[in-house]
Amino acid sequence: xxxxxxxxxxxxxxxxxxxxxxxxxxxxxxxxxxxxxxxxxxxxxxxxxxxxxxxxxxxxxxxxxxxxxxxxxxxxxxxxxxxxxxxxxxxxxxxxxxxxxxxxxxxxxxxxxxxxxxxxxxxxxxxxxxxxxxxxxxxxxxxxxxxxxxxxxxxxxxxxxxxxxxxxxxxxxxxxxxxxxxxxxxxxxxxxxxxxxxxxxxxxxxxxxxxxxxxxxxxxxxxxxxxxxxxxxxxxxxxxxxxxxxxxxxxxxxxxxxxxxxxxxxxxxxxxxxxxxxxxxxxxxxxxxxxxxxxxxxxxxxxxxxxxxxxxxxxxxxxxxxxxxxxxxxxxxxxx
Numbered sequence: 001x002x003x004x005x006x007x008x009x010x011x012x013x014x015x016x017x018x019x020x021x022x023x024x025x026x027x028x029x030x031x032x033x034x035x036x037x038x039x040x041x042x043x044x045x046x047x048x049x050x051x052x053x054x055x056x057x058x059x060x061x062x063x064x065x066x067x068x069x070x071x072x073x074x075x076x077x078x079x080x081x082x083x084x085x086x087x088x089x090x091x092x093x094x095x096x097x098x099x100x101x102x103x104x105x106x107x108x109x110x111x112x113x114x115x116x117x118x119x120x121x122x123x124x125x126x127x128x129x130x131x132x133x134x135x136x137x138x139x140x141x142x143x144x145x146x147x148x149x150x151x152x153x154x155x156x157x158x159x160x161x162x163x164x165x166x167x168x169x170x171x172x173x174x175x176x177x178x179x180x181x182x183x184x185x186x187x188x189x190x191x192x193x194x195x196x197x198x199x200x201x202x203x204x205x206x207x208x209x210x211x212x213x214x215x216x217x218x219x220x221x222x223x224x225x226x227x228x229x230x231x232x233x234x235x236x237x238x239x240x241x242x243x244x245x246x247x248x249x250x251x252x253x254x255x256x257x258x259x260x261x262x263x264x265x266x267x268x269x270x271x272x273x274x275x276x277x278x279x280x281x282x283x284x285x286x287x288x289x290x291x292x293x294x295x296x297x298x299x300x301x302x303x304x305x306x307x308x309x310x311x312x313x314x315x316x317x318x319x320x321x322x323x324x325x326x327x328x329x330x331x332x333x334x335x336x
Contacts (some may be wrong), residue, residue: 001304002028002313005320006058006218008035012042018047021322022053025332029054031087031315031329036168040073041086047130056086057217058181058315063091063111064101067118069140074158075123075150077242083155084103088181088216089115090163093249095165109168114138116160116176125149125158156269161216165199172201174213179308182217183253184317185244187289188252191217191310214312219303221316230293233318234243235279237291240317242278272301297324 006028007018022030030046030053032039039057046055055317062070078085091108098105114136124130125144132144161179164170173180178227180199203210222233245254246266254263262281269278303314320326
């Protein structure tokens with residue numbers, strides 16, 4: 001199991017130093033996500049300032065960009081990083097696509113499939129000079145003159161990781177992806193009974209093996225120097241779980257444990273703007289299912305104990321800031 005780090009909430013001006021620190025500490029990959037900043041800007045800075053650490057998006061939004069635009073960005077980052085890019089894509093939910101980006105919401109699973117296939121068609125045309133001719137339900141892309149082609153690169157195979165929560169997207173990842181991003185709002189039971197079986201079904205349909213795909217999980221790990229710090233982080237996660245569970249897209253995770261009513265109450269509170277009161281709905285039983293806890297010295301062993309055999313790479317759902325505790329985590333993380 002690999003141990004990764006993630007940046008979110010930090011400004012691009014901080015990226016270079018944080019990326020250098022993550023590489024020096026020995027993290028396997030540094031992930032950038034698309035919440036408050038463009039992850040590709042930060043990835044470019046990280047790629048230019050590091051030499052060996054893998055670099056990825058967790059995630060970048062697929063449906064707010066054309067497949068060709070994504071292809072250009074990924075091609076340049078793959079070249080800049082010397083082949084270290086892991087391109088993580090996600091669909092986002094309907095409300096954000098329509099109301100935050102002002103775009104049309106369309107069937108996410110078939111559209112994500114076309115994004116992947118269209119990008120690969122564009123990359124193939126650049127690498128080999130073959131004629132570009134992609135025709136699908138959502139995209140028709142058949143124009144690529146030499147003037148607009150960047151040409152071949154040394155590492156043309158760009159792994160695509162896709163964020164999956166529900167069965168349809170997880171099956172798609174099994175058929176077409178190199179990696180699956182597990183949403184932070186998950187439990188071991190949900191992985192075992194929903195995510196991994198759907199992914200495996202996709203793998204079988206495509207004649208692929210489990211080894212052909214990496215599962216990456218962002219983990220609600222309550223970690224600190226002592227019990228007081230750990231308790232404080234758990235309370236932060238209580239709020240984050242409440243926020244995620246208020247979105248009906250993630251209802252199946254809660255329903256599996258018999259907590260569908262909690263989702264309903266959280267959604268109503270979000271509609272009323274009662275954000276500060278939403279954590280009240282997350283009891284200790286819910287928190288215990290989602291959160292793993294320990295000190296910086298022991299949390300690595302706790303994570304591996306919980307996720308061994310289920311995922312291939314993990315990262316703590318805390319923004320990497322280079323503090324001393326991260327060094328302790330990496331040094332104590334079981335690598336066998």
